[in-house]
Amino acid sequence: MATNNLIWIGLFCCLxxxxxxxxxxxAFNMGVDVGASWLIFGFGVFLILIAAFVAASGGGNNRR
Incomplete structure (x- = not known):
């Protein structure tokens, strides 16, 4: 997956x-577990960090 996609998905999770x-x-009325939203936030931060590491290592620019 391209680093750009990882960053956008991570940002979306955080937002x-x-x-x-x-x-x-x-959110509770929609059936969302409010306490578990921090797990989604952490996952978004994780994706953003992985995208940063992939971009820093030079492996994220696989354009065709």
Missing amino acids: IALGVQLFPEA
Whole structure:
């Protein structure tokens, strides 16, 4: 997966998790486990860090 995709997916995960933390009642009404949103945030940060390491090692530019 390209580093650009990893960064965007990681950012999306972080924004969703922060949105759940900002609006916990609405998220709870939709059936979201508010306490587990930090796991999604951590996963987003993990994806962003992996993308940074891949880009730093030079393995992320596989354009065709």
